[in-house]
Amino acid sequence: MEITSTSFKENEMIPKLYTCDGKDISPPLEWKNIPEGTESFALICDDPDAPHGTWVHWVYYDIPSTVKVLPEGVATIKKPDIGGNQGINDFRRIGYGGPCPPGGTHRYHFKLYALNRVLNLEPGLTKEKLINSMKFHVIEKTRLTGKYKR
Numbered sequence: 001m002e003i004t005s006t007s008f009k010e011n012e013m014i015p016k017l018y019t020c021d022g023k024d025i026s027p028p029l030e031w032k033n034i035p036e037g038t039e040s041f042a043l044i045c046d047d048p049d050a051p052h053g054t055w056v057h058w059v060y061y062d063i064p065s066t067v068k069v070l071p072e073g074v075a076t077i078k079k080p081d082i083g084g085n086q087g088i089n090d091f092r093r094i095g096y097g098g099p100c101p102p103g104g105t106h107r108y109h110f111k112l113y114a115l116n117r118v119l120n121l122e123p124g125l126t127k128e129k130l131i132n133s134m135k136f137h138v139i140e141k142t143r144l145t146g147k148y149k150r
Helices: 128-132
Strands: 002-003 029-032 041-049 054-065 105-115 138-149
Touching: 002 138, 029 105, 041 128, 054 128
Parallel strands: none
Antiparallel strands: 002 029, 041 054, 041 105, 105 138
């Protein structure tokens, strides 16, 4: 399985548009080579370089298996039109919160998980609760890493 973006390539800089210094909207993402048996997807974006431990920027789950593309600017609501449920990020908001590092260059991991079932979880979960709920259901995972410096 592979996840890519038309906005940045692996280990390249994330455009300002998708950060707190821009419009703070989610970048377009797409995936391919989906494993057989995939019933849903989960997506977590986090920053392992944050000063006080990993900072969570996006928690999105129960994405239908028919979805292979997330458009730019997924609505920051519990249940986007494209399907699935969004959780709460470390900004204490639902949906995507873009890179906003206090200093230096940080890495942002967009981690996509193919799951063997729809989790049927309520919107608003934290990353920790999502990971605990899906740990026995991950078929395959992949990652796209972007960077940002203010």
